[in-house]
Amino acid sequence: MRVSPSTAAVSGPAPAVEATDAQPAAVPAPKRKSRVRQAETQLGLTRRARRMNRTLAVAFPDAHCELDFTTPLELAVATILSAQCTDERVNLTTPALFAKYRDARAYAEANRAELEEYIRPTGFFRNKTSSLIGLGQALVERFDGELPHTLDELVQLPGIGRKTANVILGNAFGVPGITVDTHFGRLVRRWAWTTEEDPVKVEHAIGAIIERKEWTMLSHRVIFHGRRVCHSRKPACGVCILAKDCPSFGVGVTDPETAAKLVKGPEAEHLLELVGR
Numbered sequence: 528m529r530v531s532p533s534t535a536a537v538s539g540p541a542p543a544v545e546a547t548d549a550q551p552a553a554v555p556a557p558k559r560k561s562r563v564r565q566a567e568t569q570l571g572l573t574r575r576a577r578r579m580n581r582t583l584a585v586a587f588p589d590a591h592c593e594l595d596f597t598t599p600l601e602l603a604v605a606t607i608l609s610a611q612c613t614d615e616r617v618n619l620t621t622p623a624l625f626a627k628y629r630d631a632r633a634y635a636e637a638n639r640a641e642l643e644e645y646i647r648p649t650g651f652f653r654n655k656t657s658s659l660i661g662l663g664q665a666l667v668e669r670f671d672g673e674l675p676h677t678l679d680e681l682v683q684l685p686g687i688g689r690k691t692a693n694v695i696l697g698n699a700f701g702v703p704g705i706t707v708d709t710h711f712g713r714l715v716r717r718w719a720w721t722t723e724e725d726p727v728k729v730e731h732a733i734g735a736i737i738e739r740k741e742w743t744m745l746s747h748r749v750i751f752h753g754r755r756v757c758h759s760r761k762p763a764c765g766v767c768i769l770a771k772d773c774p775s776f777g778v779g780v781t782d783p784e785t786a787a788k789l790v791k792g793p794e795a796e797h798l799l800e801l802v803g804r
C-alpha cells in the first residue's frame with residue numbers, strides 16, 4: 528500500500544517536512560526543541576514516542592518480519608540462523624532446509640554433518656547446528672514437538688533467547704512482543720526514549736511508554752527505519768520523517784540532496800515523497 532503525503536498528514540502527525548509549491552522541502556532545525564527536551568516529562572516522552580510510532584506507521588504501512596516462514600518452527604529456525612547473518616541470506620538458505628527438515632523430530636534426529644552443510648552459508652554453522660538439534664530434541668521431549676506459547680517456556684529452549692522468543696510470540700502467535708535487536712536499540716537511544724544499553728532493560732523501558740498492542744508492529748517499523756533511513760554510520764537526517772521529533776537530528780547527513788541518496792530499500796521513493804522530495 529502506498530500512502531500519499533496528504534494521507535500521511537491526516538493519518539498521523541504532520542511529516543517533518545512539508546513541501547509547498549512556493550517553498551521547497553526543508554528539514555526544520557532541531558536546536559530549540561532539543562533544549563526543551565532536556566526537561567521532558569514522562570508524559571511528554573510518552574506522547575512524543577507514540578507520535579513517532581504513528582509517523583512510522585505512515586512511513587512503513589507494510590512493515591513486517593523480513594524472515595520467510597510458514598510455521599512457528601520455521602520462524603524459530605530462521606531466527607536462530609539470523610544471528611550474525613542478514614535476513615536476505617537466511618531467506619536464501621531456508622527453502623531447501625525447510626523442505627528437508629519438516630518438523631521438530633527431523634531436527635532432533637538430524638545427521639549433524641548433513642545439517643551443517645544446509646546452514647553453512649549463514650555462518651557460525653556448528654553452533655547453529657547444535658542449537659537446531661537441541662531445539663528439536665527439547666520440543667519432542669517436552670512439548671510434543673510443538674513450540675510453546677509463553678516467553679518463560681520459549682527462553683528455556685536451546686538457541687532461543689529473549690529476542691528470538693519475542694519474535695516468535697509476536698509473529699507466529701500474535702502475542703505482542705518488543706524485539707530489541709541492534710537497530711532497535713540504536714534508534715530508541717537516538718530518540719532518547721531510553722538511555723538503557725541492556726536489551727532487557729530497553730524492552731521494559733519501551734514497553735512502559737508504548738501501548739502493548741503496538742509492540743510487535745513498533746518493532747518492525749523501528750527495524751525498517753534503522754535499515755532504510757537511520758543507519759548506524761550515516762543516518763539520512765535531511766530526509767527523515769521523524770526529524771521534528773528526534774533529538775538526534777544532525778548526527779547524520781542534514782543536506783536533503785545528499786541524505787536522499789542514503790535512503791535504502793523498496794520504500795525509498797515513498798519515504799522521500801513523504802518529506803516532499
Ligand code: SF4
Pocket residue numbers: 717756757758762763764765767768769770773774775776777778779
Ligand atoms: S535519521 Fe536522523 S533525524 Fe531521523 S531518526 Fe535517525 S538520527 Fe533522528
